Amino acid sequence: MNQYPSHSNMPTFVKNESNTKPVLYQHPTAKEMRTxxxxxIKADIRDFLIFIVIAIxxxxxxxxxxxAAFGG
Known part of the structure; x- marks a missing residue:
């Protein structure tokens, strides 16, 4: 027996077709990069509050x- 059992549920296709598009990656636009x-403002306020809590x-x-070291 020269057959090997296949444990995959992958169907066999007649033709090997690629589903990838010609453009795989596009750089984000300037509008997409801008926050x-x-x-x-929310990030600045959150960072400021974290700083205040740590400082206190x-x-x-x-x-x-x-x-404790010198008495009060």
Whole structure:
């Protein structure tokens, strides 16, 4: 027996046709690359709030450590 069992559900085709288009990749246009103004504002506000929270947490940690080390 020279036959090998096929475990694939792939159908056999008579002709091998490619479904790819001639243009596989197109660079995005300038309009597609641009972010909206509201997205920039929201990102800036979110980053600012994260910075404030981290700054307050660091200030509290340093204050607690200095109070514990030197007394208050």
């Amino acid at each position: 909206s103004r509201w997205a920039k 947490a660091c200030w509290m940690l340093i204050s607690v450590l200095l109070t």
